[in-house]
Each structure stands twice: as structure tokens, then as C-alpha cells.
Amino acid sequence: MDRGLFLLPSRIGLDVTRRQALGFISHAHMDHVAQHAMALCTEPTARLVRHRLGNVSTKIMPLGESIEVAGLKLTALPAGHIFGSAMVYAQHDKGTVLYTGDFRLGPSATAEQAQLRSADYLIMECTFGHPHYRLPPRDTVIEMLLEKIRAAFRRGATPVISAYVLGKSQEVTRILTSQGIPVLQHPDIYAISQIYEEAGCELGDFRPYSGRPIPGCVVIVPPKPLTPGILPGAVHVEKFHVTGWALDKRRKGTAPNEHWIPLSDHADFDQLIHAVEEVGPKTVFCTHGPKSFVEELKSRGHDARWLE
Template sequence: MSTPLLSFTNKGIYCPAGKFYIDPWQPVNDAIITHGHADHSRPGHRQYLTHKDSVSILKYRLGNISINGIGYNETVLKNGVKVSLHPAGHILGSAQVRVEHKGEVWCVSGDYKTGPDPVAVDFEPVKCHTFITECTFGLPAFNWPTEKEVINQIENWWRTNIKSGKVSILTAYALGKAQRILAMIDTSIGPIYSHGAVDAINQIYQKEGFLSGHFPYVDPSTPKQQLEGALIIAPPSAVGSAWGNKWKPLSIGMASGWMMLRGSRRRRNVDGGFVLSDHADWKGLNTAIKETGAENIICTHGYTEAFSEWLNHLGYNAVSEKTLYEGESLENKAEEQ
């Protein structure tokens, strides 16, 4: 039996022919990184390769690393193996990794979203023989409303809070989702501020030309009267902290794909739950897989067993593999870093 082009090891997804890893979770010599969230871009690798728009994010998060950035659809050779990056639509610089050797093509999706995004390049399907897909939301229950619907809900919640004399704190991952909201929200409703973790990423997005506007950093020294009628974008970890409690009376909202499920809002003790995710929903996953033309599907992080069973029912050759990627989790702090 021939060695597969990519294999799952205790360090991550490995290409034996090319001698490189994709999003490894243990230190390696040669790492290709799909995007800047902490569960996919870890410290300790000798050499990093990523999309050029992710370079600043990785340097901000990981410090002084040896890193190269390339554009979408640009091909590099690694020990005779062709590697190229293609838009994943997840966050700024997010990429799928296409790997080709001796006529065989695999694609590693990383995290991806098939809908539109004002601050990321839209997802593009990659034709391949084997597709490694995430399935964070790989159940039929997950069907996203339109972005316009969700933003309207957030804006109405904010207006209601203004009338009630409350500060609005909307929690969203500091890297990606926060900037997506800021790019779409109606800034004429009132002042908009950013938690320090969000502000740091905003600056990277603005430098790369993917976000405009002024969303000042707010800290405990900010006078409370300055925040009258304000919306503050903050990571979920800020809720319940001394930082958040300073702004009472307040109303807390959360933007997450998990808000689709009953009870999620209650468990997180938030007043407003808004269904907004940077991952593909059920329809998006199925459409993306179909458009790859792949016969072999490997399901990672999410509802892997249920989703692979579904794909096998459709006629694919689907299996699941365990990884240390966490996707979008209500309890996960990886993407806030």
C-alpha cells in the first residue's frame, strides 16, 4: 500500500514526500499555517509559511518567528511537492492548503466559511481528490441567517439599550468576528469602542486595508459618562471580569454560531444572542464539499462522526480523524488570543 500524500500524526497533518506539516500542534521544522487563530498557529516551529495577510497576525501573536508569506494561488515547491494557498473566507489571510504530488491532489481546508465577508477574501472551492474538512457545525440544525438579518438584530438590541440607559457590550472573537461586525454595523447609532484585545487586531486589519473607521480602545480609566449610548466590542473572556463590571448598568450580547441552539444564551448568561459564525453551516459544508469534486473526505474538529456518516450515506468515502483544533466553542479561548 502506498504512503498517503498527507497523514495524521501526533504532531499534526504531515506530508512525508514534502517533509512539511500543516497547522501542526507540536513544534516542527517546516509548518504551513492556514490562519492566525491560536488552535491552528502554535509557537515553536522553526519555519512558518502562511498567506501574506496572516504574517502580521502571526508575528503579533507569536513574536519573533521565521516566517514567509505568499499570495493566493501562488505555488511553491517543497521537496518536489507543489503547495498553494486558496481563500477560505474564515478571517483575514485564512487559506486552504492545496498539495499536489505525482498527479494526486489533496486540500486541507483549515477553518472556512462559504458566505460573504467584508473583511476576508471569499471562499473558493479547490478541485481535489481528497478534501480534509472541518465540521464545527456539521449538523442540519445549523443554518445561518443572512448577515443583514443578524446585524439588524444587533442594531435593534443596541437601540433598545440606549433607551434604557445601558451600555451595550457585544462579545465576539477578537480576531476576525469582531472586525466583521465593525465593518457592517451602523456607526451613526452611537459611539463604538473596542476592548484592548480587539483594538490590537483592528490595527492589523486597518494596516492591511481590510477595515476603516475609528473604534477607540476603552479601559477601566475611561470615564463612565463617556460611554453613554455606546457599543463596546469585547472578547467573551471579558464578560464577568472587573473590566466589564465597571460599565453597569449594561446589557451583554454574544455573537456566535452556537446561539442557534436553545439554552446557549442562558448558559452564557447573556441578554442578547446573535447567530453569527466565521465557520460554514450545514448547507455551506455540503456545498463546499460537492464543489471540490473530491471522492475522499476526511472530517476533523466538530461533529466528525455524524458528519462523516452523512457523507458516506451520500456516496462519499468519508472518515473522521482526531486533531487538536477546537473550532468555534463557547468555552474556547483560543480564538480570543
């Protein structure tokens, strides 16, 4: 049996990670992509998918414009997750469906702000669907990051930020460079940042990390252990984690002497609740999060169900 989410009767795969005749790709993180015979996605996502998977045939979905595919009217809406990320709004004579993929409400330095739309059925990722995950205001988090980075500089340290190669690295880069802090990027991160710029998302003063830190520059690396000697010439390194999981005491406990900044590209608990209320669906289908979120929605009067 081919497991995954599909729009019927057209059988368009929704972020299915196995090759399909038709597959909608909400964004280019590897747990959402495949070499479909025809991939439906935004232009930035198409560029990023080709970088990661090679040549993939795509049908571009400009944000906000409807297209007809396999008997369905589909509209890509900004998801606010990473650059090019999109929800898909499907219209059929039997009703309307909004599939969010990974999303986040509110402003972003690199992603288009999410746009929700009323629908009969909502299929929603709920990664942070526990009340514990209520993130501080974005401005507060950014100020926290900047203060800790500047304090590290004053101590003569090289700030090293651990961030996902695609998405978070570019978001943090733009936040820092917009405040006059130049960035050095791991080669894998730099390659993706070049695609961002080519697709029209400018990131400011960044360059590839050439093997030695530069005073006054932040270094951004993929999320892996920072072993001794990984930054030759750096006398003092301070490591930063930028993730919504910074609110999880267990995760912080794995590296208690490092800086944890709760900057997320996923909707937190309150944003998830807000999304359901704004879309106003007959039924909510939840995935990729705690099953307790379904019970939370039911307690608020919603018809909510869990998708395995």
C-alpha cells in the first residue's frame, strides 16, 4: 500500500517522499520532496529541489494564482516556513481543502508571510501542538540573539550558529546582516544561499567560510557536534542553537553551556489554534505533531482527527 497524503480523485501526492505521477511539494526540505514525474511547486522551491535531487520536471505554481490540474483547481498560498514554501488550496465540486505543509504565521526575513484561506477541510501540520510551545514574540527573540552575539564578540569569541542548511541558515543570515553583522557560511549552506539570491531573496553581507574565522563575523554551520579544531585559528568559540526546540528543557540539557535561541520556522501552539479558527473548517486533520493536539481542538468544539 502506498502510504501518504493524496488529493482524490486526482491522486495528487501531498509532500509524499516517493515518486508519484503528480506530486505537490510544499517546500524543499528533504522530508517533503521526491523526484516526481511532475512536481507542483513554486519557482524558488523548484530551484531548490533541483539543487538537492537533480533534474525534476516541475509545473510552477505562482503564489495566489489558480491552476487546473487533473480536474482540480489548485492555488498555492504562502506558508511562511522558508523561502518559496507554500500551502495548497484545492477546489472541487465536493468542497474545498487547505493543506498547510509546514507553516508559520507572522513576518519572516526570507519567507513570504503565510496567507490562510477559509476551507471545508483543513489538513495541518502541528509540530508544536503542545501548550508548552508558546514562543516569545519574534522581536524579543531576535533581540535576544543579537545581544548574545554582540556579547560573544566583546568576550573575544567567535559565535558559531548551528542551523539547518536550508531555511534557518538563510533566515538567520538575513537577520544578522540587516543589523550590520557579516556572516561566514559552511559551503553547503553557501550553495543554497546562492540559489536564494538568484531567485530574488537577498541575504546581505555573507560569504563562504574559507577555513579560518574573521573577527567580527558570525559563522553558520550545519547542526552537528562542534568538535575541537573545527574552526582553525579560533581561540574561543561560543555555539548557538536557533530553533523552536530551545523551549524543550531536555534538548537544552544536552548542551547546557551553549546558547539556545527560540527562533522557529514552525507555528507555535497559539498560532496553530489561530489557524484553525481563521480557516473555520468542518473538519481538521492533524499530522506531524502530538496527538494530544487533536483532543485540545475537540475541547474547543472542533471536529478534529489524527492522520497516521
